[in-house]
Amino acid sequence: MDGSFAASMTADAEPHDTPMAIGNDERRMHVRAYNYWASLLNGRDFPSIEDLDGRDVSDFADHSLLLDFTAGADNPATSFIGAAIRAECEIGDEVRTLSDVPPRSLLSRLTDHWLQIVANRAPIGFEAEFTNQRGHEICYRGILMPFSSDGESIDFIYGVINWKDAPSQQRPSPVLTLVEEDAILDLTDPLDGEEELVEVPVPAADAGLADRLSAARETVEVLKAADGRSRAALYRALSLAYDFAVASQRVPDDYADLLDDAGIKAQARAPMTPIVKLVFGADYDKARLTEFAAALAHAERCAIDFEGFLPFIESFPGGLKGLVAAERTARRPEPRADNRADQARIRLRATSAKSLSALAGNDEFTLVLVRRDATGKVEPVCAVPDLSLLEKAFRKLG
Known part of the structure; x- marks a missing residue:
């Protein structure tokens, strides 16, 4: 490559x-x-x-x-x-x-x-x-x-x-x-340092889905006005987005209408992606949207209650970065067992020894695999045909 x-x-x-x-x-x-x-x-x-x-x-x-x-x-x-x-x-x-x-x-x-x-x-x-x-x-x-x-x-x-x-x-x-999974806005974390107090909307307990979306979007505007550098505004926006996601499950028809009005498609395999697109805007930085969706998904994986996201992210080790890393780790599939190497060892143990002249062929260089038997005797058993491995051997020796 x-x-x-x-x-x-x-x-x-x-x-x-x-x-x-x-x-x-x-x-x-x-x-x-x-x-x-x-x-x-x-x-x-x-x-x-x-x-x-x-x-x-x-x-x-x-x-x-x-x-x-x-x-x-x-x-x-x-x-x-x-x-x-x-x-x-x-x-x-x-x-x-x-x-x-x-x-x-x-x-x-x-x-x-x-x-x-x-x-x-x-x-x-x-x-x-x-x-x-x-x-x-x-x-x-x-x-x-x-x-x-x-x-x-x-x-x-x-x-x-x-x-x-x-x-x-x-x-x-x-x-x-x-950087650890967070976007670089400069050489230092844009959300580090002292925070200014930010005024953010608080939706009523009985607020409808559209009102919750509006409150979350207003908080995003506060975040944009701060050039993305207010941790308080970001965490509050994510908290409102999470509450909106929880509420959307209770009124799926209303949620479908909001998606349709915004021209955003639901995603069964990544249900939090449409949520963050609705809240932050579909034209928001795609890398950041992916991180936000991962953070919300991990909160859902941890069964965080309604209005519980803000204390959850503030107490989570690493904050947003930690949530994103934890969700990506949780999504990582278990490695599949690969027994090809074991099978190759079994075959090579049963293979008859060969002479070096028989394995060398007509090429200038040949990579040869040798075997040591129970008595300590070393004997060639096969040539390695993969030329890329030969090239790696050259680089290693060089």
């Missing part, structure tokens, strides 16, 4: 002669990168590496990096390095693995965080300042995001970084932020 990704990058991205300045749009390059990553999740813990398409990230391709761990986690391959990063770091094709990355280069600042990705299994955003190999003060910000080839293990990491020469008087402190 990494080869096709690199090919599409090369074909579609035009290299920059000099690094781009971090202006208002470029400053949020990492935000666009995260939104793209989140759009590929589709309810999974990590996007599939097969879904990463260079044509979709062409606007920040020159500022990106792809690490490949399939040949081993000790020294991942640098499957792709963008042209702008190569120019800034003054590197060429000699950088093929993580160990080849020059220690005082901007690229090293991007790759230094990869262990946190593996440990925390979540994207990481960061910003800081350092002196590069030419003695220039560089102010940079970026993000690393995990990808998977099997849906469980992290065997690829995609990173995006942007930078500019830092004014001598500017000395920002390093910032490292775990």
Whole structure:
């Protein structure tokens, strides 16, 4: 996959002669990168590496990096390095693995965080300042995001970084932020910090379904006016959305009418998705809508009572992030037993030993599987025909 990704990058991205300045749009390059990553999740813990398409990230391709761990986690391959990063770091094709990355280069600042990705299994955003190999003060910000080839293990990491020469008087402190299933609006959690008091509507106990929807929507307007940065308004909106969902089950015909009026379809497999679309708007950020629906679904899974969502989310470890992670874990199917490896061992134990000359064939290199018997004798039993495994062996040995 990494080869096709690199090919599409090369074909579609035009290299920059000099690094781009971090202006208002470029400053949020990492935000666009995260939104793209989140759009590929589709309810999974990590996007599939097969879904990463260079044509979709062409606007920040020159500022990106792809690490490949399939040949081993000790020294991942640098499957792709963008042209702008190569120019800034003054590197060429000699950088093929993580160990080849020059220690005082901007690229090293991007790759230094990869262990946190593996440990925390979540994207990481960061910003800081350092002196590069030419003695220039560089102010940079970026993000690393995990990808998977099997849906469980992290065997690829995609990173995006942007930078500019830092004014001598500017000395920002390093910032490292775990994203953990929440959208990045900046390098810090937009809902952290002190809260302003917000006035939100409170529907009457006997309010009808339409009135409950109206109250929830008014709270969303408060949230939008705060540029999405009010935790109180967000949690209150989600609480009203949950109460609306509970109430809709009591009057399904009224709920169906509201969906029909809004042009939203009911979803049997994801019943909370139409709820959050009604409350927040169908044109709201899709990644956020997915997270909101997951949080409401987990509350329902936990049998939270009517008007019980607000204390539930406020006391839940990690708040919204924790709810989303818990629901995704609960949805994850149990791994199916795969006994093919056991069957192969049984067959190979019964297989007669072969000579190396018989297994080698006419190729220059052959990957051969050997067996140790009960007496300790080692003998070849078969050649491994999968050429991709041979290539992985070459990379591991290299």
